[in-house]
Amino acid sequence: MELSSIIRKFIMALSGLFLIIFLITHLVINSLTLASSKDLFNEAAHFMATNPIIYAMQYVLALGFIIHIGMGIKLTIQNKRARSQEYVYNRMSKNTDLSSRSMIVSGGLVIVFLALHLRDYFYQMKFVGLPEGTTDYDLVVNLFTNPYYTAVYVIAFIVLGVHLNHGFKSAFQSMGANHKKYNPLIKIVSTAYSIVIALGFSTIAIFHFINQSSIL
Amino acid sequence: MDLILKVWRQKDSKAKGKIETYQISGISEHSSFLEMMDVLNDKLIEDGKEPVAFDHDCREGICGMCSMYINGQAHGPSRGTTTCQLHMRSFDDGDTIYIEPWRSKSLPVIKDLVVDRSAFDRIQQAGGFISVNTSGNTQDANAIPIPKDDADKAFDAAACIGCAACVATCKNSSAMLFVAAKVSQYSYLPQGEVEAKDRVVNMVEQMDKEGFGNCTNTGACEVECPKGISLEYIARMNREYVKATLVKEK
Numbered sequence: 001m002e003l004s005s006i007i008r009k010f011i012m013a014l015s016g017l018f019l020i021i022f023l024i025t026h027l028v029i030n031s032l033t034l035a036s037s038k039d040l041f042n043e044a045a046h047f048m049a050t051n052p053i054i055y056a057m058q059y060v061l062a063l064g065f066i067i068h069i070g071m072g073i074k075l076t077i078q079n080k081r082a083r084s085q086e087y088v089y090n091r092m093s094k095n096t097d098l099s100s101r102s103m104i105v106s107g108g109l110v111i112v113f114l115a116l117h118l119r120d121y122f123y124q125m126k127f128v129g130l131p132e133g134t135t136d137y138d139l140v141v142n143l144f145t146n147p148y149y150t151a152v153y154v155i156a157f158i159v160l161g162v163h164l165n166h167g168f169k170s171a172f173q174s175m176g177a178n179h180k181k182y183n184p185l186i187k188i189v190s191t192a193y194s195i196v197i198a199l200g201f202s203t204i205a206i207f208h209f210i211n212q213s214s215i216l
Numbered sequence: 217m218d219l220i221l222k223v224w225r226q227k228d229s230k231a232k233g234k235i236e237t238y239q240i241s242g243i244s245e246h247s248s249f250l251e252m253m254d255v256l257n258d259k260l261i262e263d264g265k266e267p268v269a270f271d272h273d274c275r276e277g278i279c280g281m282c283s284m285y286i287n288g289q290a291h292g293p294s295r296g297t298t299t300c301q302l303h304m305r306s307f308d309d310g311d312t313i314y315i316e317p318w319r320s321k322s323l324p325v326i327k328d329l330v331v332d333r334s335a336f337d338r339i340q341q342a343g344g345f346i347s348v349n350t351s352g353n354t355q356d357a358n359a360i361p362i363p364k365d366d367a368d369k370a371f372d373a374a375a376c377i378g379c380a381a382c383v384a385t386c387k388n389s390s391a392m393l394f395v396a397a398k399v400s401q402y403s404y405l406p407q408g409e410v411e412a413k414d415r416v417v418n419m420v421e422q423m424d425k426e427g428f429g430n431c432t433n434t435g436a437c438e439v440e441c442p443k444g445i446s447l448e449y450i451a452r453m454n455r456e457y458v459k460a461t462l463v464k465e466k
Contacts, residue, residue: 004420005390005430006457075430079388082429084321088224088235089314091288092387095439101387103432170433176458178451 008075013171015068020168020193022061027200030140034207038137045136049125069111076104099166106163113156144208154202161198168193217243217304220312221256223268226325229332233325235314245305249292250275250282252304269328277301277442280377283384284329285316290381290440298379298442318384322391322426335426336378336394342422343415344398346407360406370404373397375443382437382445388429393437395423396449403456413460420457 003011029048032041048054092101099106120143124130130139144150168190172178177186218241226233240259243252250272257267273281282299286292292302307313315329323331348354376397383391399416402408408415431450438447 002424004457004461005392005424005428006420006454007461008430009454010458075432079390079429079432082321082389082427083319083387085319087285087288087316087319088222089288089316090285092436094289094293095385095436096387096434100432100434166433173433173447173451174431174454176451176455178448180448 008071009174011067012071012075013174015064015071016167016171018064019068020164020171022064023164023197024193027197030204031200033137033140033204038135041137041140042135065114069107072104072107097166099162100170103163103166106159109159110156110163113152113159116152117156141208141212144205145212147209147213150205150209153205157198157201157205160201161194164194164197165191217241217245217307217309219243219252219307219310222312222314223256223329224316225268225328226317227327229324229326233328243304245303247304248275248300249284249286249302249304250300269326269330271330272300275300278377280379283318283331283333283379283381285314285318285384287314290318290385291379291442295439296442296444298377301442318380320380320383320389320428322389322428323380323383331380333378333380335428336380336391338426339391339395339419339422340378340398343411343418344402346402346411348407357407362405366404370401370408373401373404373445373449376401376441376445377443379442381440381442383428385436385440386429386431387434387436388432390431390437391423391426391428392431392450392453393441393445393447395419396453397445399453399456400449403452412456413464416453416456417460417464420453 029041029044032044035041121139124139125136130136144153169186172186218239221238221240222235223238224233225236238256238260240252240256243255247255250270253268253270260267271281271283273279275282277298277300280298282291284291284299286299286302291297291299292306294302294306317325317329318331320331322335323333326332374397376394378394380391380394382393383389399419402415403412433447435447438445
């Protein structure tokens, strides 16, 4: 059965909001690495890895990513097809902002980052196993001794923030939540959320880089 | 004013079009964009060339016929105006102006700047009406009380002239703003409410069948709409549609 365009938008919005909730959880747990004791983060990581509900949620999360990415690609292909000939001269910057126009580009970059990120952590923790005498905390923190790696992560977080800035408020519009009274609030929360995510993750990465380098 | 015009010329729907350059001089800044096009066509006819085909009718901004993509924007640089209401004072002497037809697979070019907008007619035919017995004893519409707010919102939606600037400007060629306006103008009113579920489902189905793209909420349509139709109507249609598909038995 071919889904209608509005249902597709709904699926995009729902899966997006689900990933938005995941990201904030991820940020909260990662921020525990800022504590002076390694145990706090290690305990949280242990809980996340062993709790049966959270274990099951891993699959739901993977499904959320697959649906959101798959649908995003499908929508983009359809949308490109809907205009077989491009304008010779088109000034899209006059009526839209960059983050809303470049969702597939920012999304694509996030996928590339996601692949790198899964290789760095998920794959190491699940399949390779931690080296003798090290903890989850060490795995997270050690990566940020490399300045290039730290830079790649920070750039990815900024791109993610751009993606979220449109995505958050767009999800509400797609699901029919457009109300004069609440629109300003949705917009503020959307911007605040994307800044918190981009800045939060970046801060953690930069903190560990500086903490382990000899510059200070 | 002296201008350089870069106009899309295309012989017919099958031909491959291209941009042609024309120099035009002595244009009054008080003339409308279409009057400037008339002057260009007069000159082309005098020179024994084929005039530029473009859509126009009322020339007072209410018929929805004119449809040019001017300097990269639907209906040109002014907000809330149709091409016929755009005046040459919005440009500077010596400007180069690009003039193209609407671009969408669902609105194919017939000739030059004229596109076939019958996809909109078919969407309208799928549900843009109310079923009323008009045998002679029709009830006066004003006999049914309607809250002022609802009447205003229905009227604002009905202001859509079906020009298709929304499709033209949308990076996805989505017709959501048009369809949302046409759905809402009825569903806000008691006369339209009874058929609201079928209407929204049928019109959206027809819209998808016509091959328009999917809305990604960039908001370009709302900015370029000459009648200022709000994105609120798209959100409302999304609500209506999802409710209707959940409830409907077929």
